[in-house]
Amino acid sequence: MRDELGCLDHFKANGKEIGFYSLPKLAEKHENVRRLPYSLRILLENLMRFEDGSNITADDVAALADWDPKAEPSKEISFTPARVVLQDFTGVPAIVDLAAMREAMKALGGKADRINPLSPAELVIDHSVQVDSYGQADSLDLNNQIEFKRNKERYAFLRWGQGAFDNFKVVPPNTGIVHQVNLEHLSRVIFDGEIDGKPMAWPDTLVGTDSHTTMINGLGILGWGVGGIEAEAAMLGQPISMLIPQVIGFKLTGKLPEGTTATDLVLTITDMLRDKGVVGKFVEFFGEGLSHLPLADRATIGNMSPEFGSTCAIFPIDEETIRYLELSGRSKERVELVRAYAEAQDLWRNDEDVDPVYSDVLELDLGDVVPSLAGPKRPQDRVLLSEAKNTFIRQMSELTKSRDDARNGELDRFAGEGGGTAVGASEIPGAAEVEYKDQTFILKDGAVVIAAITSCTNTSNPAVMLGAGILARNAREKGLNVKPWVKTSLAPGSKVVTDYLEKSGLDDDLEALGFYTVGYGCTTCIGNSGPLPEPIEDAIKEHEMVACSVLSGNRNFEGRIHPEVKMNYLASPPLVVAYALAGRMDIDLLNEPLGEDPDGNEVYLKDVWPDAHEIQDFIRQNVSSEMFTKNYKSVFEGDDLWNSMDTPTGEMFEWDEDSTYVRNPPFFEGMGMDPEPIGDITGARVLAKLGDSVTTDHISPAGAIKPDSPAGHYLQEKGIHPADFNSYGSRRGNHEVMMRGTFANVRIKNQIAEGTEGGFTTYFPDSEVMPIYDAAMKYQEDGTPLVVIAGKEYGSGSSRDWAAKGTRLLGIKAVIAESFERIHRSNLIGMGVLPLTFKDGENAEKLGLDGTETFDITGLADGTEKEVEVKATHPEGKETSFKAKVRLDTPKEIEYYKNGGILHYVLRDMAKAA
Template sequence: MKSTGQDSLKTRQTLTAGGQPYTYFSIPEAEKTLGDVSRLPVSLKVLLENVLRFEDGGATTVDHAKSIAAWVKTGTSPAEVPFRPSRILMQDFTGVPAVVDLAAMRDGIIKLGGQPDKVNPLIPVDLVIDHSVMVDVAGTEKALHDNVEMEFARNGERYRFLRWGSQAFENFRVVPPGTGICHQVNLEYLAQTVWTAKIRGEEFAYPDTLFGTDSHTTMVNGIAVLGWGVGGIEAEAAMLGQPIAMLIPDVVGFRLTGKLNEGVTATDLVLVVTQMLRKKGVVGKFVEFFGAGLDDTAVATRATIANMAPEYGATCGFFPTDAAMMDYLRLTGRDEARIDLVEKYAKAQGMWRDSSTPDPVFTDVLELDMSTVEPCISGPKRPQDRVVLSQASSAFKAELSKSLGVPANDIAKKVMVNGKNYQIGHGDVVIAAITSCTNTSNPYVMVAAGLVARKARALGLRPKPWVKTSLAPGSQVVTDYLDKSNLSADLDAMGFALVGYGCTTCIGNSGPLDETIGEAIDNEKLVAVSVLSGNRNFEGRVHPQVRANYLASPPLVVAYSLLGTMNDDITTAPLGTGTNGQPVYLKDVWPSNKEISDIVEGDLTRAQFLDRYAEVFKGPEEWQAIQVEGGTDTYGWVDGSTYVKNPPYFEGMTMEPVAKGDIKGARVLGLFGDNITTDHISPAGNIKKASPAGEYLVERQVSQRDFNSYGARRGNHEVMMRGTFANIRIKNEMLGGAEGGNSKHYPDGKEMPIYDAAQKYASEGVPLVVFGGKEYGMGSSRDWAAKGTMLLGIKAVLVESFERIHRSNLVGMGVLPLTFPEGVTRQTLKLTGDEIVDISGIETITPRMTVPVKITRADGTSETVNALCRIDTDDEVEYYRHGGILQYVLRGMAKAA
């Protein structure tokens, strides 16, 4: 940031808020040079301010500012601009490997002759431990205590490492386990909307912006904080001072009008928005919400919509600052001086929205009249697969035979559960989880869930005995207002006892099913169902024994636990029989909007937020008791550790990068279809004993009950590379589409796990490639999907299209991303996986160049495809040339020292 001298665009101005003068970089002042940008989308005004603030005539120039200003004339731009976020947000699954990389960089810089204490985040970094608690115990008052106890027992080594990091690195804070989910903690406490910093005695104000190592970082867009998910690789570069080059995005405006009808929830609205935007196609684009409907859209609902940006494919889902947002900042405990600054800054910069604000210019516009939204759920496999609630049962039955592989004559099958007095069959709900920041951040849907539980309890209903029920809020404040309204007692009585504060079921930490239920599912190959208030329902994510997964509002989660099946129409079928012997229907337990709002307005208070976040970094006694040994310059790696190991990224590294050569004689490791997610590539869930990762752990005397999850072991590259492409639901077309992480080794054609095939090719000195379809790498911002790809020896990934974050991560790990030319696919090429691939022209690579890919078949015939290189920017060329972004940064640090 410029802090002395006169900036070339003469944009420095001063405003006073809360009695404090602040220097800021004025967009209206810049207009004197750039021209009118008043109707630029607010999200792009944030990018423009970032350029104005960092403009130095070098990496960031006046031309960059002019490029953003010119966007308003056409609604699109081919230009590239640098972006530097104000801060970084991490969760522990992605945070542990990032801290491992920083620790490894300290070792690496010593080998290059530098000083280890030079490796520090240069901007604030907050890591929230929220991904490690599992629902081992549910439905009892001891669930929270027992799950926390097991969490610390499993993750002691990881937590000691993170405590070391919090002491070793500057600008690095850790929010301990049991506090909440990173995005909800960010929304309610960490985010400031306008950030401030003192530099050389001068107090600066500027937009709060961030990168997060989790896709749902976008949740904070709901309070006008521009941020999005990136891989840990990109986040590390940003925290180490690297500007991130980005193409100026298209911005799709989403006009909201009207308001939701009685009985329709924010979740229903979100699922409609997700479906509309995914259908529109907004990958790589910003989405900005506007219109009169915002006046009737609570900030908590905006945050829920913003949270789902990864599901509709956008980089962000941004909401501008307005009066309702000031009320939310006040409610959640921000001090009055900051609230005053946010309002005055937004108005000074043309970032404030009210009823008189002209509509911005957008690349394209969608519109939704919220009065048309109906109750709905999404599933059974993707967030965008929305189905109207009244049609959910019939749609599920169609999916049973269509995509879930159940023969038509087998759909009605029921089997007795061993030792129980009930049967289960296809379509029965075995998990009902109120989970995830997406909805637990919204008090209206949480109170609605509590009221459904209260009404059901009063009528004498209980969840069906085969349903595992759980409640895992993203913030301790949720417990406070549920306790104050006495709704906690009703939820407890319905089996929705508190199991922990973390992501739980939404990321696959759903814990075990009852053993006898699991046996029935496995033995009879039943398609069991989960219903969760989360944001992801990809195959194999929620639980390995649950094939169909539905996203729903928290009150519907409670309702489905009562119904116990997806086979019956929940809008017309009885949920159960009351104590009076009469059937009870959904309409009998569904609360009115007034009932909900009365409780929210009466029992949710500013004092709850102030109290809960007063000592947010202190943590529970178990956290405080962790002892950290050793010095703070470098980490004392433990040879026998199965959780934290020094990765091999910097082994044999020299001060200058080795020139990249063409890829010759590569073999195909994987041939994949459309919608391959980062969950498929790098699963976060359970580690199977009969898998390369499981075998690795058994060899090191780790018992199966202590395997933990792939997500928890991301600090150990040996586990993670063995888990790459190991999702139980991934289908490699080299094996006829059979499920499981296997491949074939050629020329012998022997089938084996992907990891084993990669190791065999490595011993033979053979490079590898992967082919795929559309939207390859969709889903979580999982850096291990790229790290594992690189460590397996994969040099290039050639697909029809990439999801944004994964493409960037591949470049960051030195893997070449390529896309087929229009009309060419793995199918038109009739690939089988036994081909040999040569990729030429990459010794002198340039952004988005054409790359010849020669494919030679087993019969000796060949053809060449001119693929598009998806290394998009000059900076990415440098990262690729250096073998990865971390190597690029480390060499720069060593030279500077």
């Protein structure tokens, strides 16, 4: 154990002395340490602990200790997280890659068991359950059975991995959402163990394969989402390379007013920070308002960090942290360790503390927060509830204008609550008479067809979950019911939620309105909303209807929730119930009635909205530490379905070439001990020319697999019936499916395939429009490299590793965009794809690029050049040359790119050390 910095010290906890690398001691040499933001102090301790004189030096420690808050990030440091958290959509391909790396290691002459997680890696299966059954008492059991039938092969593979790899554990299905399980059980806050035979303690830090890993920031734990590729490297002991970031301080004062929720708060913060621009920065919350902010609300805010674009959104450790640890059933020893370490390390928050120094500061009085929702297609598009109706009508009219113009103005909007007459409805776009479950009703534009209490953001928060239950109780007492066309679902974040809903009796009220528990997982928020009832979906398609969803989630990107639902809104769980009662978006919930009671009296939202004091009483009476202890006692054991599976064993996985779920990926084929030199990219064609805000949901395969898509054709050729396709997410372990689904989102608009929507492109020089996958394969046959041209915020959204893996397998060598979101840029480099940005003030339109050109990219040299020369040659002979910025931001990223990717770098490094 090195102590070249002279900062080793001891503190007492649980009756013993424990060593730690002391920030107060370092502050004696670097006075600035005392005013560093909380998040940077955790990074600083990490550097001190891993300082070895070579990979991490005393100069690295000094650079962070003397941090200049106003300086542009330029100094590279290495962050070594204490653990890695995975979910199954990204976890399966990560374990597939590790299994493939074992084979590649043997081929390079090394030992296969060198490929093994070196720090705890915990995977929670939560992304696979789909809402097939809903609105009935046995929906949970039915969906669970369907989930196992669909995913048995994947789950058996994960069980093999749990046996084959050390330090790898799996939380079985039907347990909870990864971020809530992480918050309630997996998190340590402070780690303790032995280093060189001596007891030591250090902060819990992590990276996760889901962008919402940042939910754990609410508990004072530094961590963020990375791609599966980076997570695999972290599991293998590779530190995360990063630039010392700027830190934005967000000061909170006051208290939330009556009638508002944590969801309203987080949508307000998202709006403010998106407007500020915090991509690539840390965000840290401080101020006296934290004393009035429960841990669950902090976690809700931390969860939304990807939505406002920051790397993390962290809160310090304080009394509220301790209270939550006690509530969630942590041991007395753990609680004492956390308090003693945080106080000794100067990581403990008090209201009288002097504020840290930040790069910039925003401030919000919690009393100014008002009820809000976000939509219809981005989480940062906040809409005040008071303005929701008019905003919706305006946005919907923009969507329906071309349709209605084409129908010569035949549209009758049927004013009011599903009113009007059905006469001629079959002739009218945007409205239809529907028969479903022995009821006949008019379905029209603006109908809410999905209302889902779902996702990690809100189902971790007792206040909004019990609030939804109280609203359901009040509505039930008034005689209100959910409209028959609304698909309702409740997906608690963990079984603890079910326990406190049952104890309070509010589960009966939610179920009476159709909100039966459908599963413990992401469900609708991840795109697993399941099918709509056939008569309703047929009416939406036939009449080109603008259907809507309302969910308590964090993502509402185009095509994500359901392919036939065009407008999607994020809202608090109580508002989800309210919109399900209304059944439509074109309603002013603050001034128009939700419905009528049995006596014909109008019932308004204010008549059923839960009182804040009543919610707190319900929390005190119904949420207990015993619930957490009971539910997490056997969290890794699983149920009979999990334990009855046949599971392969052995050090090496036996690949089945006929499998349509788990295949040996081609990433390491033909790989030698030394990488090929970096060369120019010449004669490249544009596979896709895209606009602004293209998300990883647009790029990565996600959601349903269409039978007439390249992936659908592949599965049918393998004998898989469309009813058994499952989702793209569930087939992430099969590269053949995933590369066929890359850029295949139904809402993506490729500007070089004019007049199309979805995964199409124009193949040059023939000018033939075809699916992107088919064109990419033809280009590969021709030996033609490919590029993608894009606008601002390319790759925002979830940290989908297949957005980069699929890009690589399609033969794309470079992406030229106006700007990148952090995780996707990193993932591209991790797969050996070059990220380039146009110079400030330039883009494809200003340079006159239409996508028909061939591209030559020269001058990259060995990857250290910060600019390259790009020459675009138009078919008519016109040449356009411009400079592009090389977004290999750190020396380590250059090494990854030179090796063809991060896993190739790690594999060669480990093979050479063997």
